[in-house]
Amino acid sequence: MTKGIAAFLTIRQSDFSTVVARYQSYWPGITVSGHVFKPFSVGAITSNVSGGQQSLDIEFGLQPALEQVVENSATNGYIYDCELKEFTPTATGVPPATITTFAQFVGNLLTATKTDRILAVQIGSNLDPVKAQAPPRKFTTTLVGDPPQL
């Protein structure tokens, strides 16, 4: 039995509740569960034990509206929620009733690259090696004044 795999991408604002855009990559011209068709491909998803930096690569076809969303992503901390769904294709080409999610990835925009063909983005939720420190804060003069001298 042939299986189809579709990627559903939901881009949300940083509060995770307000949706900026919904895209799906499989059914041209059809909106599936609010996800409009955009040509894009999704890279590999991994899980590991080290809590190490993970990322997911997504390549879009060039479209001005999409570019605008990507440009706003870094500034506004948009959250990309990508679901990979599995289904059995129908003879008519319309989405089937049953579509099963088998993988999901959530992340912020890490990098974005545009060529004359594609707009490639990399999303992830990394703990920045410089910014994410434990403990998080440093003693500053503003905070503790001029230190005593003995």
Place this chain on the structure above:
Amino acid sequence: MTIYISPQSASSPITTNLRKDELAALQAVDDNATSRQRAIQTGNSIPLVFCSYMPENAIGGVWLAPPAVRIGAQYKESDISNFSYGLVLGDGEMPSIALADIQQGASALTSLLSPSAVTTYNGLAVSGFDYTLTYETAGSPQVGTPGRYQLSAAAYFRPDTYDSLYYGIYNPPYEGNLFTNLATISSGSAGVVNGEYRIILGTDIGKIFYFEIIAEDLNNPGVPAAASIRFEINQAVVQSLSISDPAPSGAYKLATNINQDLPTSGSSVAAYIDVLGYEQATGSQLRIAFRYNYVKWIYIPASADYLPGEPAVSTNLPLFPGSGGTFEGLTTLAVKGGYVAGVENSNLYQQVRCFVRSGIVVNKLLGGSGSSNLFPDLSYYLLQKAGVAANAFIDLPSFQLAAEFNQNSLLTFNGVLANSANLRDYLASVAPYYLLRFVQAGGKYMMLPVLPLNADKLVSADPVVPVATFNNENIVVGSYQKEYASTEQLRPFCAVMTWREQSAASFPVSRALEVRFDGTALDGPYEQYDMEEFCTDVRHAEIIGRYIISSRKNIKHYVTFKTTSASASLLPSQIIEVTWSYEAQGVQQQTTDFYQIDNVVEDQLGNYQIEATHFPTDVSGRSIISADMQPALTSPPPETEVPGDGPSAFAWSYTPTAADVTALLGGEFKFFVDASNLYYVEINSVDSIGVDRYSDLSAIAVNDTIRFSYNGGGNEISQTVSSVQFDVSGAWVRFGIPDNLFSVFADGQYVTITSVSSAPLGTRFSFENGEAQLGVQDNTTRSITRAFDGAYSAVTPATQEVGLLFTNAFPYHDKPYYMWSTRFYYNSPSILSTGTLTIAGQRETFARVSTNGIGWQLRGVRVSSSEMSFRVVAGEIAIDLIGTATVPVQSWVHAYVQVYWLNGTDNIPTISLWIDGSLVGTSPGGITYNPPTNKKDFQTRGFTKTSDASTFYDYCLAATDDAPLVPMSQATVDPIVIEKDLAIIAQVQPRLIDSFRFTKGNGSTSGTWDAQSAAPSLNYNISFTDADAKDVDTAFNAYVAVPGKIVKISSNGDPFATYQSLSITRNPFGQYWTITVPQADVPPGTVLSGELLVEIY
């Protein structure tokens, strides 16, 4: 690879040394008690203190050697020497540090003179702490007697002869005993003569007793002339008179007793004689004469052996005590104390240390906020603080499960994060020491247990159930690869687990625990695992050591294979079964093993590659590693008796206010007496820094002790609570106390209130299956069977009145009662962690819930006049099974509500249970609740008359201090454990309401001030707006409406003087406020010029 804990073996000496250096910086293990106080260094990481002391186990807490931001030392060679330190405890808000938990050098702070300590969040206590550095020499004493003046014993007269007549200033000879003619006025024609005549009486006069003058017409002796006289000492008039009195000789005489002491030798004394309109005939003459008697100043020379000695000289040391700083988001500790004369100067500069029982306040994964000792709580806090990990990227359920697992297993984190490290690396490296893995899956961060857990969220010893099975059918052909562990890896070794042994009474020391399999690695090799930074429990160290050596011994191989997208949802740490069949030499072979997933990676073709580590199991499918760990996992934690009056169990500062103020503001409390002459202290629930302490206040119960410490801890009064009342809205709590303390405390005085739980009555009794003491329904019919047997509680005949008659059961109505009541069963030990228990109809009741003596608390909050709601304070200690010895009928978990009864005559409560917002049972009322399968079960059938003419009830055990129950043979409920110390609450400073600045002027002009003497007071006039255009009017209008506030005033850059209960009036015409200060309270030397600073507290 499954060896997640990095070893620090002897083969890695550099790594080991680095670890030790870090510890030195942390001061986690500090054996140099008398080291010098270290100063703060900007640029360093702000330490984060994460801990929570468990008194029942004596586990946890952190000894801290905080750096100083202020240093004050006033050393005196011949007097008491004092020190003050402003220290930074750590980042975030931390509860207060009790005085008894602070050391300076090798001395307990409480053993020093006038000790005091104030913990502050978002600031640093300054008032009462002298952050200056001075050195005062001893000087030398005076020897002999110095030269001095004294009054002569004999009296003298001046003058003793008459003198010639003339005009002008007259200097009389200093002898004689008769009148001296001062002047004779001659005139060529009739008319009026006025004149002033000055007599300089001398400079050696000590005291004048009597003075006379005469003024007469020489041509008409005996005719007086009008005159007056005034006396001046150093040009200041001391007496004046103008009387007429015929002189004995016919002359005109003025006489007075002066009796005027001259302050010192050398004072100038003069008399002025004024002739006031003498009408004289032509050629007439006026004669003025005088005399007086006096004693002299006589100089007594110094004695022959006189040496003046050297005065003590105070010098500001050329050191810097520190200045400035906002301390925003920091918790600071101000400490002071003193040493008797003769102490070494260096003592003042020794390092201050404190035992932190409760670290930074965080949002707990298992509910509520407060100090925690769960590593998942720390991880969650750090991830949120990092900011880069929004909640969308944190898998909260996994962190909550991890927290519950650590809590149930008593794997606690008590340490200080002081050296900056990358957060991801830190969490990944420390998590294995808590049997956890820091995992990223699908972009989300997770905290997953390294071993499967059972339903009680403990390491499972049951057969492992794999989440997926793989075999030749679903493994991509050619992708299967098995790698075996090396011989070196499998070689037996000894894991040396270092941990931190400490107590509140002793500094931490490093301990090493050797963990090895019997008979192996007796002489090594050794691998060191350093847990000093966060582990204070040898049991914890042993658990991890067992995990490490068992993993290394039993993990034999690793597997890698590819499979379909059906495996995309698998997570690292999950257990899978892999069966691999192959043919070898014509024979079909098959191996089946369990593996634990390390990584799941999607490749370019859409296949998923799984990397997994051997998960060794026995023939029954049980984890071998888990079995090796069970002896340590199931060993009971150490138990210690929690003292009934532990130090500073409950403390914070309030600002008392006047008794007639009915509406308390935040940070205030008052004393008052009611019509029945009963005394009370009423405390606003919100403390001085705006934190609502209602839940903590309401935990104080009758017979608890409240201590009022004041004068910086130098004085203390204890009161036993006789009653407790709560405000309907939770605004205040009122405690009945035996004494009227209002006269003890001045308004505005800062007081630390300490509450100590009364000794639990429950220590007097215990019970086990079949032996409960029963009979609250009727004290004459006490059932002694079948209580807490898993199916029933006490059984009494139906002829008994249905309901609860506590009055008959408890003879001492004024005593608190502990009730083990309202048993409810449930078979999931965690479900009540978010439940709410409501007890209605009993105004002053709180309940505590315990399971097998290890439990969580219910804290009561009165929500209306007839209802109190009790919130479960979850996460303090794991809920535990009672065990088969006490639950023979079924394996339900039994929980008992312990009701603390203030008065046996009060109404019978209705007890209802809400779980997750849903009402699941109420009592009394005859409701029998049948819970869904696998859900909670709250049974109240104890109030139901049943068909067999029996009444079941669940209120079945009670005692008072005076009438304890009969001790029973086996303690299944340990009230000592239940009666946990209450949390230590932050000790705070009075809150600065506002401050103003003025320049010297007339007080009316905007931004100016002026001072006017109005003896015995001093008036400070300040304009309606200050020098920075701040509106003084608004603040002062609000201020004067609440008397008793504190005002601090500083002029000319001098230290602030503190006043309270002052008269403050507004002059709308002069456009200034007048603050009237008693002159006696104005510090000596106050200069009333320059800039004026006014602060209102």
